[in-house]
Amino acid sequence: MLSVKHLIDTTSLTADDITQILDTAKSFDPIVNARTIKKVPALRGRTIVNLFLEPSTRTLKSFELAEKRLSADSISMGGSTSSVVKGESLADTIQTIDAMNVDMFVVRARLAGTPQKITENTDAIVINGGDGKHQHPTQAMLDLYTIREHFGHLDGLKVAIVGDLAHSRVCGSLAPALKTMGADVTLVAPPTFQVGDPSWFGCNQTNHLDDVIEDMDVVYMLRVQLERMEGAAIPSRREYNRLYGLSLEREARMKPNAIICHPGPMNRGMEIDAEVADCARSRILNQVNAGVLTRMAEMYLLLGGEE
Amino acid sequence: MAYLIKGAHVVDPQVGLDDIRDVLVDGKEIVEVAESIEAADAEVIEGTGKYLVPGLVDMHVHFRDPGFEYKETIATGSRAAAHGGFTDVATMPNTDPVTDDGAEIRYPSDRARKAGLVHVRPMGALTRGEKGESLAEIGDMVMEGASAFSDDGHGVQSAGMMKTCMAYVSQFDRVVCAHCEVESLSGNGVINSGRAATRLGMFGWPPLAEELEIWRDIELCRSTGCALHICHISTEKGLELVKAAKAEGLPVTCEVTPHHLFLCDEDIDDTYNTNLKMNPPLRKRSDMEALCAGILDGSIDCVVTDHAPHAKHEKDCEWEIAFFGTIGLETSLPLMLTNMVGTGKMSWSRLVEVMAVNPRALLRCKPVKIEAGSQADLTLIDPKREIDVTEDYFQSKSKNSAFLGQHLTGVATDVLMAGKRTLADGVVVA
Structure with a gap:
């Protein structure tokens, strides 16, 4: 049993919660990755609505596969196909779906706090699939799973998160989760991309990737959102790549056992060079695989706990 | 209409007043401020235990x-x-x-x-x-x-x-x-x-x-x-x-x-x-x-x-x-x-x-002082009356208060605006 009813943010998860999620995900690994019939009846008859109010491909498909593998009945609604575009309020949308008696909402939203708002309008369980610049807790869990698979543990690891931290829900949920598990987190970004208050995460902060890269066990590169370049937080792709990009030269300076992660989608040649994305240290595809396992674990633990 | 506000603690730093007084209002004006006033024709507003301010x-x-x-x-x-x-x-x-x-x-x-x-x-x-x-x-x-x-x-x-x-x-x-x-x-x-x-x-x-x-x-x-x-x-x-x-x-x-x-x-x-x-x-x-x-x-x-x-x-x-x-x-x-x-x-x-x-x-408005000849714009306050801030408490058309749920002590009970009673014992008049 998790200590929370909903999965809204990683800051309300205990180390025990996170360990339960990762261990449960691990138990799904042989089913999903070794068997021919990749399915268990754990959530048969349960109804899950994937409410994706903002475009998403990988997170939505990861949830959909996880739901199928748990035998849940699920439907997916997008922002463009829902009545939200017709001006319906969030509360009305949720109450309308809720009237059809669903067990769980998986929510992706453009606006921070949307999943929390939804909990006020339904008795169903809510999983946050990413809300605005706030949190993306299921991404954090798959990241932790991937890192733990490689090192066997999380405590004491040195992790650099590099990129557009100010606009990043990935950083917002990953940094606190890593801290909860005893890792040491360093936030690397130009001053115009740094988080407003790094002390809240209890993280180290630097503007210089080259100063820290040799000490890191994990280098986690964030996608630089090209649409956010207007407003001139950075001058150009080229300059960003030169200062903060993970090049082969920088990769060569990493510790022998260190790994590289990225939440995707990547801008090859900007935050990460193409050769580095495909190198032996890269765990980027492992992360994608872990996404299905950990999302299965989260849905199973949150819904199964009610039986 | 005349009102006699009796026994309130009157506070007005403009005239150096910070004491119990009776205040008589006739028409739009304050006509008398004194330690004790009798006015048979005036409606009495009991001010004992309350504060009267501009x-x-x-x-x-x-x-x-x-x-x-x-x-x-x-x-x-x-x-x-x-x-x-x-x-x-x-x-x-x-x-x-x-x-x-x-x-x-x-x-x-x-x-x-x-x-x-x-x-x-x-x-x-x-x-x-x-x-x-x-x-x-x-x-x-x-x-x-x-x-x-x-x-x-x-x-x-x-x-x-x-x-x-x-x-x-x-x-x-x-x-x-x-x-x-x-x-x-x-x-x-x-x-x-x-x-x-x-x-x-x-x-x-x-x-x-x-x-x-x-x-x-x-x-x-x-x-x-x-x-x-x-x-x-x-x-x-x-x-x-x-x-x-x-x-x-x-x-x-x-x-x-x-x-x-x-x-x-x-x-x-x-x-x-x-x-x-x-x-x-x-x-x-x-x-x-x-x-x-x-x-x-x-x-x-x-x-x-x-x-x-x-x-x-x-x-x-x-x-x-x-x-x-x-x-x-x-x-x-x-x-x-x-x-x-x-x-x-x-x-x-x-x-x-x-x-x-x-x-x-x-706002460049004429001063209102608690003295004879001033316009009778007055607020009477009960410092002990308690309120619960709920949506029902509000007369405003909207209820979006940052203070909903709070319990507060002290509230206006009576208001005279240019000698007209607009609040009577906490209730808006008209």
Whole structure:
């Protein structure tokens, strides 16, 4: 049993919660990755609505596969196909779906706090699939799973998160989760991309990737959102790549056992060079695989706990 | 109609009064103030255990009328004002159409007279349509009774335009009320920058956006000589700038809201309670403490509510798209009594200065003093009566209060506006 009813943010998860999620995900690994019939009846008859109010491909498909593998009945609604575009309020949308008696909402939203708002309008369980610049807790869990698979543990690891931290829900949920598990987190970004208050995460902060890269066990590169370049937080792709990009030269300076992660989608040649994305240290595809396992674990633990 | 208010503790620093008195009102005026008055014809209002003060003034409210009558009207706003103990309010010009010519000043004045519950002292816009591009008909509005000038809701972004506005207003005996916000710095900010913005994952509205424009407008005050009043000051640094200007002898004043005095960004939790979304935003605890010190030591001149009614559907939504603001008229006095006077931090006479004397002077209204011959704008306060702040408590058309759920001690029970009883034992008359 998790200590929370909903999965809204990683800051309300205990180390025990996170360990339960990762261990449960691990138990799904042989089913999903070794068997021919990749399915268990754990959530048969349960109804899950994937409410994706903002475009998403990988997170939505990861949830959909996880739901199928748990035998849940699920439907997916997008922002463009829902009545939200017709001006319906969030509360009305949720109450309308809720009237059809669903067990769980998986929510992706453009606006921070949307999943929390939804909990006020339904008795169903809510999983946050990413809300605005706030949190993306299921991404954090798959990241932790991937890192733990490689090192066997999380405590004491040195992790650099590099990129557009100010606009990043990935950083917002990953940094606190890593801290909860005893890792040491360093936030690397130009001053115009740094988080407003790094002390809240209890993280180290630097503007210089080259100063820290040799000490890191994990280098986690964030996608630089090209649409956010207007407003001139950075001058150009080229300059960003030169200062903060993970090049082969920088990769060569990493510790022998260190790994590289990225939440995707990547801008090859900007935050990460193409050769580095495909190198032996890269765990980027492992992360994608872990996404299905950990999302299965989260849905199973949150819904199964009610039986 | 004559009223005899018996046995109240009368507080009026303007006449040096802080003692038990009887006060007799006849018609629109106070006719006698004495230790004991007998008047057989007058209706008696029992004042024992209560405080009688000059009628309270809120110089920063939004009545949304014309244009947004679904949020508030002059009539419903007037009811809220009377219920909160006020005899005077200054309405902000950001209606639709914007109050930017003489006819637009007459409208709220006429509607308020019809409602007959509070003196409405409309403010005019500085620029046409509050667009920050060209001068509004400021002289025309002065002649129709505009109390002050403001583009509240926005800062005037162009320094050159603001200089023109202040230079032009300087020919009239009126104050320019400045909403200070450099929009290229506040941007899409919806919450104080720093910890709260980081924690909740939203764009920050930094103190610098406010402070830089306060600094600019103080320099424009120095340059033009126009009296400058800083609206809803929210940061410690901004207050330091005002203090320095005052020390120099510049005609600079400022106001603070109860929500910036008694709430801070730590009060915004993971529930994203949109009634705490303000412009300017709730700031840090240290800012809140500096503002509390400022209202006590005289560096802040008055308390205003920035009463900002919004319909339920405009607040019952995601934080980033919710409207800015809280209603305030009906909780302002109870909050000041509970948190300031009741705790012994603020004297009754200071309360009267910041909620009646100073704002009335800034609106260039005739002083109201508790002495014979003065207009009978009076507020009677029971410092022990308790209220629960619930939606049902409000007379305002909107219920978006940042203070819902609070239990407060001390409230206005009776109000006379120009000798007319508008609040009787806590109930709005008419």
